[in-house]
Amino acid sequence: MSTAWIAISAMALIGVGLPIGMITLSSLLRPSVPEDGKRQTYESGEIPTGGTRFRFNVQYYMVALLFVIFDVETAFIFPWVVTYRDALEGGPSVVAVLAPMLAFLGILIVGLVWAWRNGAVSWARSETTDWRSTQNQ
């Protein structure tokens, strides 16, 4: 067991212990004055409507899917970036090193343009009007 492990466990202990200690200490010291205003979800005065477990619009899901795809794409760009300089020193021209990644991005862009044109990222109009009408009530 090396000293690195001792440092890490000390770090973990402090990381867990410090917040717990602070919360305990403050709960012992602070005065307790319960009043209604403090129990609101938003202390700014905004009154929440409905419960938390309602169904979200499917369009959030479309945007989330696009996000996941472009998020995972970075996983492929990352190793390419790391080896980019070394690959150039190996002799091949800039084009030969750059072209595969440009092709990869090009394919992704074709897909993004297609999704865009097919309305994956535009909020459906009927939903917007529904939202406005509930606001006006």
Place this chain on the structure above:
Amino acid sequence: MMAIEGYVLLSAGLFCIGLFGILTRRNALMFLMAVELMVNAAVINLVAFALYHGTLTGQVFGLFVLGLAAAEVAIGLGIILVLYRNFGTIDVSVPTTMRW
């Protein structure tokens, strides 16, 4: 360094948890999560063996597998969504319009 057996045991455990989930759960989303556990078990194996053998192949393949798993989940969620629209449930044992 931890012995390779530890990683293999961990991944085998994850794989079996995933398999158990698939065999016992009827909720399609649970099924997806269980499959994801099995795939991640394979990724743990790949990375651990890459370290063990001293080659990078396994780690790079692990990245590809992660990307594919995300794509698979995207397709799966889409199918589950149309399943819900048509059958009003995501219980995988409900749709039985076709018989043996």
Place this chain on the structure above:
Amino acid sequence: MIEPVQLPDAAALGPALVLGLTALVVFVFDSARPHEPDRGLLAGTTAAGSLLALGVGVWYMIAGVGVPEPDGAGVISLFDGQLVVDQLALFFMLVTAIVTALVAIASYDYMDGHAHQGEYYSLVLLAATGMATMAAANSLVTVFLALELASLPSYALVAILKDNRGSVEAGLKYFLLGALSSAIFVYGISLVYGATGVLQLDLVAEAITGETGQHVLTGNAHDVAGHDGLLGVGIVLLLVGIAFKTASVPLHFWAPEAYEGAPAPIAAFLSSASKAAGFVIAIRVFTTAFPVEATAGLVGFDWSVAFAVLAVATMTIGNFAAAVQENVKRMLAYSSVGHAGYALIGLAGVGAGANELVLGAALMHLFVYAFMNTGAFLFVALAEYWGVGRTFADYNGLGRRAPIACVALTVFMFSLAGIPPLGGFLSKYLLFWGSLQAGMLFVAGALVVNSALSLYYYSRLVKAVWFEEPVTDHGSLAQPVGLYAALIAAAVMTVVVLPGFGPIADSALDAATAVLTS
């Protein structure tokens, strides 16, 4: 002779590249006018792209790409051997391109009035790209990537009729089992990687046969024999993944559901091209990476025996289940399970002698099967287009109402059953002869019994369309141009395979020999 060597090496992947680029072109066309898609343009682009891929493939084959050095351009190895273009790869790229073209032409009529035209054709092309890449994959990494590239669009294609309960249910079942089996497959890959330390197929074989006590690439101390347990479990898991993809017996039960619920052209696509691609992976992985004797010596079992058992079980269960079906599409689905059993004989024969002959016959069978099975499913597509119904009884008397289509159907049915003058007979005969040569008497016997049984249910359909009285309507039926063209092309090819049998059988045998000796 044309010199393909002048082209860059990556051009050897021509057919797959053409299919992939066509998919992008279809995306661009669909992006240009997303809400009023031009069906003719999309279907035409898809068909043209797959025919171009077919042309490139045929050109390469004639030019001798993949033929070993003295006669041809040699096997072309790309990306440090991750992909390899040899005769086997070209052979299956051709099969994929042919089926894709037939499906694209037939879909023009079948998908009439459907909302998702652009998606449909681009997904078909992407799946075809995956299948063509599967043919060339030479490493467990590329095998898995190509397999997923072929599978993911297929899940969506099966469920593409979003308001049809059958289609959605089929898509769900196909997806759930597909996701499960690909998870099992990739776990198997990780175990094989753990045992051998490499992922490239020929290096895996080197690690298994070599036994130097060293890692084949890094030279670190690593003893494969000490990890025989990992290797054995890994091989079994790979077998499970492949059995799913080819719809072979322990994992065949998704096939009838998926094919029945899917749009009929997609059922044709999956049961022909996807299955053939599954077989090319099975052939490539098992013959290249796991040499029979060396592997059996390490892990204690001979995988070719496992394939023999699977072959007999698959053909028997598939054919018996097909014989009791009332729904035509479901009957065809089970019959395609049966045909997977016939093709598995090719791998079962690798362990025995005369293996080039058996494997070549299996390739041959997959080639002929691509035409006759696609054609049979396209007839079902036509029947769905007419709206005549799904059971045998609904097909009664169609011969009088649409004679040309029914002649084509008769050709497909008799060819699937293996009646002498047709393509299906010759490939089955070769399989039978090959398995006799290899001393697999039991397998050969099962093949004959099953073919006889299959004649019963295939001829039942032929009898229904020609000899039964139509139930209600006697009028002649519409003749949609695209579906008819695809149907007739498939029928003509099923017959033309006969005079063209020599060259096709030669290339199949060459491909089999090449993959076995490499």
